[in-house]
Amino acid sequence: xxxxxxxxxxxxxxxxxxxxxxxxxxxxxxxxxxxxxxxxxxxxxxxxxxxxxxxxxxxxxxxxxxxxxxxxxxxxxxxxxxxxxxxxxxxxxxxxxxxxxxxxxx
Amino acid sequence: xxxxxxxxxxxxxxxxxxxxxxxxxxxxxxxxxxxxxxxxxxxxxxxxxxxxxxxxxxxxxxxxxxxxxxxxxxxxxxxxxxxxxxxxxxxxxxxxxxxxxxxxxxxxxxxxxxxxxxxxxxxxxxxxxxxxx
Numbered sequence: 001x002x003x004x005x006x007x008x009x010x011x012x013x014x015x016x017x018x019x020x021x022x023x024x025x026x027x028x029x030x031x032x033x034x035x036x037x038x039x040x041x042x043x044x045x046x047x048x049x050x051x052x053x054x055x056x057x058x059x060x061x062x063x064x065x066x067x068x069x070x071x072x073x074x075x076x077x078x079x080x081x082x083x084x085x086x087x088x089x090x091x092x093x094x095x096x097x098x099x100x101x102x103x104x105x106x
Numbered sequence: 107x108x109x110x111x112x113x114x115x116x117x118x119x120x121x122x123x124x125x126x127x128x129x130x131x132x133x134x135x136x137x138x139x140x141x142x143x144x145x146x147x148x149x150x151x152x153x154x155x156x157x158x159x160x161x162x163x164x165x166x167x168x169x170x171x172x173x174x175x176x177x178x179x180x181x182x183x184x185x186x187x188x189x190x191x192x193x194x195x196x197x198x199x200x201x202x203x204x205x206x207x208x209x210x211x212x213x214x215x216x217x218x219x220x221x222x223x224x225x226x227x228x229x230x231x232x233x234x235x236x237x238x239x
């Protein structure tokens with residue numbers, strides 16, 4: 001697990017063409033969108049709506065993949081494929097932690 | 107980057123539910139000097155295609171409510187009366203054969219893997235959009 005980097009800088013530099021201001025803008029968009037999705041996940045935890053949880057996790061994974069946020073991607077992927085509702089809270093916590101680590105890293 | 111100016115006139119519609127991915131794609135399409143309008147779901151895409159003069163749609167497969175497959179089926183259904191065929195390219199993280207088959211059955215013309223790479227996007231747009239001299 002530790003080998004997964006927090007951020008694949010090569011990916012971010014590729015899509016921003018090395019523009020640091022643009023990278024900051026894209027990362028800010030990720031923090032805003034994933035933050036809102038985490039709130040939605042919080043509400044969904046009380047349900048057993050696997051499709052809804054997987055959909056939100058999938059969107060987080062897409063955001064993370066887009067910018068090379070590899071640990072966040074891995075955490076979201078684990079939630080997306082977790083069938084057991086009782087394990088969702090720990091998966092969501094892992095997503096929350098990965099997002100916080102990305103935020104302090106950049 | 108060498109750009110052929112003819113492509114710049116092409117009007118592209120993109121349907122994508124993620125704000126971040128919309129923003130990145132907008133940047134990529136601007137880099138390639140294409141004009142793009144962006145909608146957030148499949149239903150909006152169907153309406154935009156019916157009302158706008160687009161030449162190509164970049165359609166996310168997985169969107170809430172009307173997904174990319176349903177939207178493409180609706181676009182193709184509407185085209186039965188117009189005889190027009192707009193190019194629809196699926197944007198998908200799943201590049202399995204079964205997903206490709208579903209894209210083709212829904213009436214999509216091509217697919218691009220997410221996350222979008224600039225060179226792959228450029229190649230697909232140049233392949234599908236006719237030259238305007």
